[in-house]
Amino acid sequence: MDASNLKRMSAQINVDDFLPASEEEKEYMVKMRPSTTAFKDGIRRLKKNKIAMISFWIIVIITLSAIFVPMFWPYKYEAMLGMTPGKPVDSSFKNLKPFEYSSTEQALISEGGKVFPHIFGTDANGRDYFIRVVYGTRISLAVGFFASIIVLVIGLTIGAISGYAGGKVDMIIMRIVDIIYSLPDMLMVILLAASMKVTLAQKLEGTVLAKIGTNIISLFIIFALLYWVSMARLVRGQILSLREQEYVLAAQAAGAKGGWVIRKHLLPNCISVIVISTALQIPSAIFTESYLSFLGLGVNAPMPSLGSLASDALNGINSYPFRLVIPAIVISLIVLSLNLFGDGLRDAFDPKLNG
């Protein structure tokens, strides 16, 4: 070995490198992400999804205006303008085009009075069309929302019982689910709606429920009877896979009862899947409602729903096509935004699909 090689092997140690790190240096090295929950994480992902957020704001705006606009709007959805008791009918109120005024209103304006404009005109009975569309939206949204809640409650209960109990109970429930699932839902819905309209009307007469209208109630009954099956299937599948987890065994070993395990361990763990499919249930319920209303099996007159408005408009389609276009656009907008938002929710909150 020559001298140059020896020299290369010797190590020069800088003592300063071995000093303990100062506080600032420590801070610099540690990169902590603020602690987050699965929920916050999902919200963050959802906020990044532009389409879902736009849909969300569209839904919020439509819902808020459906709730609040009727409160201060000067016209009522069932009020036939120009029909004052004791006076001759003022037919100039009927079939107004958007922003037109009836002759009485014209007279009032020329005298300097103020008249609230009929933004979408009036219908064949002289009812302000804008407020009818808003009210119809309110009905459609409410039906969609409550129908989904009904589906959620029934599907969740039956699915949870079936998945947790297993064995014979599970088998019987699942056979029933299979049959209801393969029933052609729309045809059954039409059949039930058509017959219940008559049956229920007699039973409900005089009760509070009669006010809501037989058709809406039969709609809810139909949803309760037919649409819970996919929710029950979903919940059952989730619970079957969660049931095998160790923490469930641990809870059972500690003496937890069935109801407790379902409520405290199984349901919270499949909550995201349940919320997502409930969110996607709303547009399908709105679709069903508007479809039935379109066939004349929906809400009772004079109450409007988007479907019945569209169906009424078909009669005067040659002269007043906008009366069809407006509710049609509103339905499409609601269903589309709800679907897109539901898809966004699924992408954000279902970790299994994030791969």
Added chain:
Amino acid sequence: MNPKTLKYILKRLVLAVFTVWVVITVTFFVMHAVPGGPFVGEKAVSPAVQKAMEAKYGLDKPLFTQYTTYLTDVIQLRFGPSLKQRGRMVIDIIGDGLKTSARLGIIAACFALVIGVVLGSVAALRRNTFLDRLIMVLTTAFVSMPSFIMGSLMLVLFSVRLHWLPANGTTAAGLIMPVVALMLSPMSYITRLTRSSMLDVLGQDYIRTAKAKGVSHWKIIFGHALKNSLIPVITYFGPMLAYIVTGSLVVEQIFAVPGIGRAFVSSITNRDYTLIMGTTIVLATFIVIMNLVSDILYKVVDPRINLE
């Protein structure tokens, strides 16, 4: 065919028969719950005539006997006479309507399939281009648009405003709008289905192998990729026909197409109960059978699918 597949088919067959039975039973009892029963005319009749009518149609017998009679009648496609269209049998009305509706439905289904598959494949092969985005935006909008909304909007635009197409669906040109209204949503769904499954298939090893072997571009697309990516589309076959059937109920109403859907809707407004029962049972059976066919086909075509 292996015994497992056979067992699956048998199981599904039993379920389908059971479902049809449930449909018939539900229809029977729902209609019986309607006050006055199915055989109530619009005019008030004397008690003697009412009695005679009930005896004629067997309504005086116990409920269970009526039910079994009805069941055997339905199996032989005897749905009885229409209540509102004097002198016509329900089965004849359904048969007449079915000719028009079947033509409408088959055209719509074929167009939805062909255009959907083509658009989906194009979108997948031109992924992330402007064309792909355009197709996806349009199909997203169409897929959640109810057919009756689509139909009404088209009626306003093409018939009322532009006068391009007749509003009446009895002529050949008049069938264009009903067909488009019925097919747009299924077509969009098929497009999205084909696109995602095509993208999935294009990433598979056997496509790379084929490329490495020097197989031509088009042969890969038609011989390997398209064939395999069509398998999921088969599952949508049943639901699509169900959608078209229910959609045609309202679309036929909008465009005045003299089909089974229009007969059904007018039977509801007229309270023509025998016709409601007959149409429901016929259409429901059709949907159940189509779902069965599509599910079985799916399992048979793709041997990888687990039959449990």
